[in-house]
Amino acid sequence: MNTLNTLENLTVLGKELLEISKEADFNTRVNQIVNVFKSLGWNKVILQLIDRFLVVKKVFSNFPLHGDYINRLNAPKAINMRRILLSNAVNKWAMGNFVYLPWRDNEARNLISDGVEIAIPIKVRKDQWHENDLLFSVLGHQRTPVAILILDSPVDGRAPTPSTIKIPSLLTLYLKEIVSNQVYLDTMKTSTELVNAVSSTDLIGHIKTDPGDVIEEVTPSLDNIFPESSSNLTGKSLNLLVQYGVPETFFEKYDSAKKSLEVETFIQHLQTGQTFHFTIIPEAILGSFSCMHILVCTGEAINLSKISHVLSNIIELVRDKIVPEEDKSKKRLLLINWLKDSFHFRYPRIYIPSDDEAWLRCVLFASDNLNIPPSEFDHPFNRNSLAVNSLLEKEILTLEEGEKHLRDVRKIWDLLKTEATIAIPVINTAAQKAVAVFDYEKGTFKLTHENKLIIKLWSQLVALVI
Structure with a gap:
């Protein structure tokens, strides 16, 4: 791609994204982005939304599809193929945010053809696109694939290169953010309904x-x-x-x-x-x-006045600040500060276990008046830690001065001059673990039923931006 074409494509991309940013509806925005890929030189663009079982639930495209397209995509053989394409087996063909499997490559051709033996490979030049080439990008959310973007039939008939794929890669990042935000809102909706149902x-x-x-x-x-x-x-x-x-x-x-x-x-x-x-x-x-x-x-309904008020506040925060913000670390900080201010907590910290789970590593510490590196809060992964107990017991736990003695909690209290702590499991799966910890003034917070529900909702939201 020469410099002139790059500038032209960047200009097109900038204008299109400006218009797309004004649109609120998810489906409309995705359709608009799919069409932008065509203006960048791709005649056929398909976005497949998939569930956790790799079943295609919905498809966006810039050209007509056969009526049974989704049914064919969800045949057992097709799902197995999708599983291979989403595995590490294709890493060697990575190109930016995409994976490019050229038909001329024997190993790639074997994957694309699902193991069907090709007796006489079609001869094709290295710089030429073949109709059986496959160029795709996986859009993930929280390490889980939620969509597959496929680009096909380039206008110039040429195979992609690391240089020519740069502009589509930028647009893919934008598309990923839109899809990720929609997943975030979907989670928010379900979490809110769950909290309302449980609290009633x-x-x-x-x-x-x-x-x-x-x-x-x-x-x-x-x-x-x-x-x-x-x-x-x-x-x-x-x-x-x-x-x-x-x-x-x-x-x-x-x-x-x-x-x-x-x-x-x-x-x-x-x-x-x-x-x-x-x-x-x-x-x-x-x-x-x-x-x-x-x-x-x-049983009977409980008083919903407090939880309804807090829920409306967090919904407003997510809608007005979290979703528009592109930086994941800033999203995380907005949520952390919201919980801190809502309950008058202090000194928020986020911990994740070391790879061998021998230590609990502090990856975030926030304070307006203390300049302490997060690593100062690292401690062994054992029962002397309230954060570790929270992960092991899968429960929100609190501890105040005068209650059970935990050595690592005491060390941190001495460092921060505090005397009460709450530990909140944020992510607790076999693949990933994270726990949020706040300190507070002794006697100022009680883990009531309503407060637990609010904090659980918060933990589900912050898990999406860890």
């Missing part, structure tokens, strides 16, 4: 199902309701609940929530005289159904 009644238990209505999680507390133990329910179809007296009406509500992506409620009166409230909350990623949360509750 006394929660007995929680059931989570996958897109195929298979039970992924069941809290053991539901063992008192269903004869089958929670561990035996996991991995089985939700329809199994019919055997335990859950009526057809419940499943109608479930299907309705799945299709509309709106919350449904259902009340069941048992012969024992007990009444259970089912709140059915769909989780959507990029407008496509991802999983279902079923909350089983009973």
Whole structure:
């Protein structure tokens, strides 16, 4: 790509992005970006939105697609191919934000053709695009692929190079940010609905199902309701609940929530005289159904005045400041400061375990008046740490002066001249762990039911920007 073409493309890109930034609707913005790729020299552009099982849920393109296109993409063979393309097997063909698999390359051709033997490879020049070449970029969110962008049929008929792919790579970063922000808003919506549902009644238990209505999680507390133990329910179809007296009406509500992506409620009166409230909350990623949360509750409503006020504040923060902000570290700091100010916390810190989990490393420390490097707060990964206990117990924990003695907490209190701490597990998976810690003035904070719900919502949001 010569300098003149680069400047022309940058000018086109700048003008187009200025117009796109004025558009609020996610689908419209994505369609506009897909069309911008065409103005950058690509005749065919496809964006596939995928779920965590690599099933294509929605497609954007700048040209007509066959009616059964998505069905063909979701055939078992196609999903397996997608799994290979998203693996480390293609790393050697990386080109900027993209992966370029040229048909002329024997190994690449074997991947693209799904192992079908090609007796006589088509001869093609190195700088020439072949109709079977594959150029794609994976858009991820929190280390999870959520979309695949495919560029095909270049206008000039030439194969991409590290130089010519630079401008499309810039646009891909912008597209990734839009997709990531939409995932963020989807998570915010589901989290808010979960908090409202839990706080309006006394929660007995929680059931989570996958897109195929298979039970992924069941809290053991539901063992008192269903004869089958929670561990035996996991991995089985939700329809199994019919055997335990859950009526057809419940499943109608479930299907309705799945299709509309709106919350449904259902009340069941048992012969024992007990009444259970089912709140059915769909989780959507990029407008496509991802999983279902079923909350089983009973009891009277609690006072929602405080939690409603705080929720409205955090929704306003996310809408007006978090989403428009492009810098992930600034997003993280906005959320940290929001929680700090809401509860009068002090000295926020973020910890992640070392690779061998021998140490808990402090990667962020914020203070207006203390200039202490984060590494000063590193400490061994053991039970002498409130942060470690929080991760191991998967619970929000507090500790104040005069309660249980933890050596590493005491050291930090001495350093910061504080006497109370709260530890909040933010990410707690096998692949990644992170915990947020704040100090506060002794006696000024209580971990009430309402406060725990607010902080759990906050932790889900901050996990997206760790």
